[in-house]
Amino acid sequence: MARSKQTQPAExxxxxxxxxPQAQQQQQQQDDPTREQRIREAAYAxxxxxxxxxxxxxxxxxxxxxxxxxxxxxRG
Numbered sequence: 001m002a003r004s005k006q007t008q009p010a011e012x013x014x015x016x017x018x019x020x021p022q023a024q025q026q027q028q029q030q031d032d033p034t035r036e037q038r039i040r041e042a043a044y045a046x047x048x049x050x051x052x053x054x055x056x057x058x059x060x061x062x063x064x065x066x067x068x069x070x071x072x073x074x075r076g
Contacts, residue, residue, distance in 0.1 A: 039064045 042064035043057075050056055064070075 035068060035070075039068055039070065042067055 039061065043060040046060040046063060047057065050060075
């Protein structure tokens, strides 16, 4: 009886040919489970500094993303 070679499922490649480098960076950042936690903590700290006044939650999150090297949309 022939022994079959067991293979591991291939992991999705973030280095696909012709892929957008910014999209690759975003995918790598999404794959980091601790990154989101760090963003949450930074956004919470920003909200705390402004006294948890309503209306600044999105800006807090986007600023936290920028601080973590993310791609938070520019404010404007």
